[in-house]
Amino acid sequence: MSSSSSSEAPNPSVPTDASAAASAPDAPDASTPTDGAVVLQAIGLQKHFKLRGVGSRDVVHAVDGVDFELRRGRVLALVGESGSGKSTIARLLAQLMPTTGGRLLLHGEDATAKGRRAFRRYVGRVQMIFQDPFGSLNPVKTVRYMLTRSIRIHRGRLRGIELEGALVELLERVQLKPAERYIDKYPHELSGGQRQRVAIARALAADPEVLLADEPISMLDVSIRLGILNLLQDLRDRLHIAILYITHDIASARYFADRTMVMYAGRIVESGDSESVTQDPKHPYTQLLVRSAPDPDDLEARARGARGEAPSLVKPPSGCRFNPRCPFATELCRTEVPPLLSVGEGREAACWGYSDRADKPLLSDITEALA
Numbered sequence: 001m002s003s004s005s006s007s008e009a010p011n012p013s014v015p016t017d018a019s020a021a022a023s024a025p026d027a028p029d030a031s032t033p034t035d036g037a038v039v040l041q042a043i044g045l046q047k048h049f050k051l052r053g054v055g056s057r058d059v060v061h062a063v064d065g066v067d068f069e070l071r072r073g074r075v076l077a078l079v080g081e082s083g084s085g086k087s088t089i090a091r092l093l094a095q096l097m098p099t100t101g102g103r104l105l106l107h108g109e110d111a112t113a114k115g116r117r118a119f120r121r122y123v124g125r126v127q128m129i130f131q132d133p134f135g136s137l138n139p140v141k142t143v144r145y146m147l148t149r150s151i152r153i154h155r156g157r158l159r160g161i162e163l164e165g166a167l168v169e170l171l172e173r174v175q176l177k178p179a180e181r182y183i184d185k186y187p188h189e190l191s192g193g194q195r196q197r198v199a200i201a202r203a204l205a206a207d208p209e210v211l212l213a214d215e216p217i218s219m220l221d222v223s224i225r226l227g228i229l230n231l232l233q234d235l236r237d238r239l240h241i242a243i244l245y246i247t248h249d250i251a252s253a254r255y256f257a258d259r260t261m262v263m264y265a266g267r268i269v270e271s272g273d274s275e276s277v278t279q280d281p282k283h284p285y286t287q288l289l290v291r292s293a294p295d296p297d298d299l300e301a302r303a304r305g306a307r308g309e310a311p312s313l314v315k316p317p318s319g320c321r322f323n324p325r326c327p328f329a330t331e332l333c334r335t336e337v338p339p340l341l342s343v344g345e346g347r348e349a350a351c352w353g354y355s356d357r358a359d360k361p362l363l364s365d366i367t368e369a370l371a
Ligand SMILES: Nc1ncnc2c1ncn2[C@@H]1O[C@H](COP(=O)(O)OP(=O)(O)OP(=O)(O)O)[C@@H](O)[C@H]1O
Pocket: 049, 050, 060, 061, 062, 080, 081, 082, 083, 084, 085, 086, 087, 088, 089, 248, 313
């Protein structure tokens, strides 16, 4: 099958890399930290959910030993099918729930917020936007109320002209112009795209260093998705925010993210620059995601349909978790967890096929192997 949609060139009207930041009118001067510096780091991140039920000792292995870094002025995409653990990672990074293992570092220091004040400070630096902008905005409050509240929480008690100026600036930053047209509206008076822009403006009121965007476009009309991605790209380039972009659409990761990380059943199976990961995928699961579906909206269904269901996370398969669906799997894959192995400059894949073990699987074209 062809990879027509994923091999399309990105939209030429949109800047694709950090060079756009250098030419932006408000590019940083020499005294500001450089883009690419690590802001938030996850080391061995783990979340095992205890299952309820009398005497149950079972846990859901939602996230198992995940490492990554979010860097200033860069977008990292986290791609995977439903249930792979993407949202759990976002919620762990936002500290909406505790981890069961691993560490979270903000500028190299332990970021675990102990107590309300520490949590509030953390939230000022790490903000989250959700899939459903309607659900995340209070339906009985105006845009003015919601943005004012966020400004006051994070910037102090601004009033009068100062407050009005901050509100207008926020709305204009998310391209809701003129601000007067939107500021006194309720969520139901706005379109889906406008609501998501308000949610982003509310996050920006905190002047965050990190934005966690959990499927920010998946509930929006296809026609307005690109506008939201362009806005996030603008925030990356002008405000130098580090962005985690969670999606099941690997084609949008190529277009929007500097680096892409592919997740399968709670573990990272591949990572690298987005162009290489999407154009020359190394892990059989990434190959399946990229090659089996010309229609990006259909990737997940096709990948699942191609060979079996995602595994149980209560009793995940031993060895490589993808082994029951992998046409190349050997005994080694069924018994030992593959480490992330180097598969090119700045690229890694957790597949024994790239090791020098004598009993490694022999990889070939996955679409042919599955035909
Ligand atoms: N509170 C919870 N208690 C028990 N299991 C949970 C809980 N939250 C998530 N899970 C499980 O953890 C796994 C990962 O879920 P998660 O929502 O992170 O996946 P996802 O990749 O974001 O999927 P989707 O794209 O559908 O949101 C799933 O098996 C899910 O059922």
